Amino acid sequence: MSRLVAIYHVRSDARAIEPRAKAIAVEQSVEMPLTAIEDQEILDQIVGKVEAISDIGNGTFAVRIGLSRATLGHDAGQLINMLFGNTSLQDDVVLRDAEFPDDVIADFGGPHFGIAGLRERAGAGPRALTCSALKPQGLNPARLGDLAARFARGGIDYIKDDHGLADQSYSPFASRCEAVMQALRASGAGARYVPSLSGDLDALRAQIAVAKNAGVDTVMVQPMIMGLSNFAKLVRENQGVAFFAHPTLAGASRISPQLLFGKIFRMLGADALVFPNHGGRFGYTPDTCRDLAHTALVDWQGIRPAVPVPAGGMTIERIGEMLDFYGSEVMLLIGGALLEARERLTEETAAFVAKVKGYRYD
């Protein structure tokens, strides 16, 4: 039976780490005293196994635990439940990484389009993609449509909703989609609108239908709020749609973002991965960002690479440095810093786009 491997970083002293590792293996599998288990097959196959423990310094140990493939079934929610369900409640453990059996990766299948498909939609060559965000919350659909048109005339590739835009009275989802798509068509520019979906699976389906009807082919979702099972379902049901994944509620300090975004969101079908870039409003380090981007893009069991979208307080001044850091396999997302230009929004957007297009990618 092939195994799912979870890799935890555990704070412990050297004497205590072996029993602690075994306790995690039990917690994440049968969750009961092994002395109470009568079946040898369950002890052999279902109980989690500590495969390795290594001291990585600073009172932290890397613990590899093998979990039974059979406990997963085919559900993405159960996948995260087995990887970190109860252990997420224990402060001394971080879920650092995971290795998935090939058939699990094939089962979920990864992005429909990935970075290549997103470039093709934008008519872009092998350069970084550009993105901005519609905000603030509270604007009505017409105002959001006007903003979108101004971004579009600046030549931007993708325009996403702020993740706070849901289905509120001041800007209902359907009216917003209509207004933005109409404004984009009128602008004559080729920018793609990426509305943010929210609500239960019924609402998500209704919204994606409305969006497709309005001509949208790319949407944003919030996998940790909608639930991974519903994310996977929506991806499976909408083969023609590209998905941006937003990191909201990901509490990524306890699950490594490289794993959660770079592997799991990608495996479940995210084409683009929004995450907080280092040096912005969030505490991710350059190493975390580099690992995440690498993991999102690396060859992996034939599934498409997802495009990393570093964001969170980015500015035009940082474009050169960000492209030096990420190279061309990236989508740059600048929101608030463009909106600060107010009446000069289109010009500022054009400057953003020109800087990205003019960068020397080697």
Added chain:
Amino acid sequence: MSRLVAIYHVRSDARAIEPRAKAIAVEQSVEMPLTAIEDQEILDQIVGKVEAISDIGNGTFAVRIGLSRATLGHDAGQLINMLFGNTSLQDDVVLRDAEFPDDVIADFGGPHFGIAGLRERAGAGPRALTCSALKPQGLNPARLGDLAARFARGGIDYIKDDHGLADQSYSPFASRCEAVMQALRASGAGARYVPSLSGDLDALRAQIAVAKNAGVDTVMVQPMIMGLSNFAKLVRENQGVAFFAHPTLAGASRISPQLLFGKIFRMLGADALVFPNHGGRFGYTPDTCRDLAHTALVDWQGIRPAVPVPAGGMTIERIGEMLDFYGSEVMLLIGGALLEARERLTEETAAFVAKVKGYRYD
């Protein structure tokens, strides 16, 4: 416009806390520089407002932030998005508490049954309720049914699935429900089976239909894995069903369990709240547990009290102490420690039940 109030605990030094608090208020509302907002109404109504900052010692500040009611709409996912979406990615902040506008509480409506209804189903007077768990994973439906019957003959009130039991090949949900309910009927005892639901909203609906069909009237869900919107939807659609909420993936070290379980899960409709008791396998303190239990039970806008279910490595030896601590308004859940009795499972269960029934509740 009435406001939702989020209360964060923020690690900061005294000089930095004011701008930090303002930054959180912006992050959790408009998520952009205020200088880029042209509309006075958005600045007045939609932007989060720092209502108070107080130094609570040890380099930590309690920050009250008022968030616009209008940004919530009526979706539970959007509720948690507004409370902690992006801020969950920032290490210096814990979501400690929240105060909800009355109409939000009324909108979700709380538990269908609560502690009184769960007692009534169990035919129990004003005493603590008893519960155990079917495990380990890997047992087939017949074996799980056999276990359930032995718990039932010991006189237990509720028998829940271990939260790792999903819809796996070795114990598909439908066969498990059938087998367990049949075994319980044959036992002649009155115990109630609480199967654990999993998967996307379609799967959850299919499972709840199967369960009802088999005679089940109480189910367990995993709100943080299924997504709060889907939890609220399922509750709304199943008025005759009581819901146990499991804490898996709740990463409760960053969201206070008193808020997440005691308030939010209760408001969305959980009748029973499973959580890790102090002194077991998890790190919750007695104070955390006391606060959580109090919050779950306290009079709150007319919604029913939910029963706290302290669990996670509990034993018969601890019953007296736990009842001293929690009083009668509690459900005690002992799983593995009963299963360790193996062939004496029914007798050990009967000892558990006798101790709970024989306790002097004053």
